[in-house]
Amino acid sequence: MASTANAFTVGDYVVYPKHGVGRVIELQSEEIAGMQLELYVLRFEKERMTLRVPVGKVEAIGMRKLSSDKTLKQAMETLKGKPKVKRTMWSRRAQEYEAKINSGDLVSIAEVTRDLFRPEDQPEQSYSERQIFEAASSRLARELAAMEETDEPAALNKILDVLREHAPQYYDNAEEA
Incomplete structure (x- = not known):
C-alpha cells in the first residue's frame, strides 16, 4: 500500500475513471471526522471541477497514471x-x-x-x-x-x-x- 501513497506527484496527469484526465494540483493533509487523511487534489479543466481523493482510496477507485x-x-x-x-x-x-x-x-x-x-x-x-x-x-x-x-x-x-x-x-x- 505504501507504493500507492507516493504514486502521484503535483503536476502529474492522472485518469479518474468517472471523469477522465485530470491533473494533480496539490497534496493535502486534512483532518476529517477525527481522522488525519492524505488527499490528492485533482483538477479537471474541461469540467471546471476540483476533486479531492484520499490517498488510501486510489486503488479502490481505479485512479491511474496515463496509459502506457x-x-x-x-x-x-x-x-x-x-x-x-x-x-x-x-x-x-x-x-x-x-x-x-x-x-x-x-x-x-x-x-x-x-x-x-x-x-x-x-x-x-x-x-x-x-x-x-x-x-x-x-x-x-x-x-x-x-x-x-x-x-x-x-x-x-x-x-x-x-x-x-x-x-x-x-x-x-x-x-x-
Missing part, C-alpha cells in the same frame, strides 16, 4: 477494427457503453468510440447514441492529448481521421456481437 504507449497503440489499433453491432435493446447497450467509458480503460473507451462512430454518408444516430459517442471520443481524446502533449481538438481530429479512414471498409457488413 503500448496501451495507447492498442487503443488506436482498436479504432481501426471492425465495429461490433449488437442487436440487444438500446437501453442495455447504452448501459454497457457507459460502463466501458466509466471503467477508465483506454481500449474499452476506444471500442465504444469505434462502435458508435458513423461516417458522414451513413444513417443518422439517435441523440443518445451521439451523446455516448461524444463522451467516449472526448475521454479518449483527452488522454491522447495529455500523452502526446497536444490539445484536445487536435487529438480528437487524429481519432476521427483514423475512424474515417477505416470505417468505410467495414460499415456495410459490420460484425454482429
Whole structure:
C-alpha cells in the first residue's frame, strides 16, 4: 500500500475513471471526522471541477497514471477494427457503453468510440447514441492529448481521421456481437 501513497506527484496527469484526465494540483493533509487523511487534489479543466481523493482510496477507485504507449497503440489499433453491432435493446447497450467509458480503460473507451462512430454518408444516430459517442471520443481524446502533449481538438481530429479512414471498409457488413 505504501507504493500507492507516493504514486502521484503535483503536476502529474492522472485518469479518474468517472471523469477522465485530470491533473494533480496539490497534496493535502486534512483532518476529517477525527481522522488525519492524505488527499490528492485533482483538477479537471474541461469540467471546471476540483476533486479531492484520499490517498488510501486510489486503488479502490481505479485512479491511474496515463496509459502506457503500448496501451495507447492498442487503443488506436482498436479504432481501426471492425465495429461490433449488437442487436440487444438500446437501453442495455447504452448501459454497457457507459460502463466501458466509466471503467477508465483506454481500449474499452476506444471500442465504444469505434462502435458508435458513423461516417458522414451513413444513417443518422439517435441523440443518445451521439451523446455516448461524444463522451467516449472526448475521454479518449483527452488522454491522447495529455500523452502526446497536444490539445484536445487536435487529438480528437487524429481519432476521427483514423475512424474515417477505416470505417468505410467495414460499415456495410459490420460484425454482429
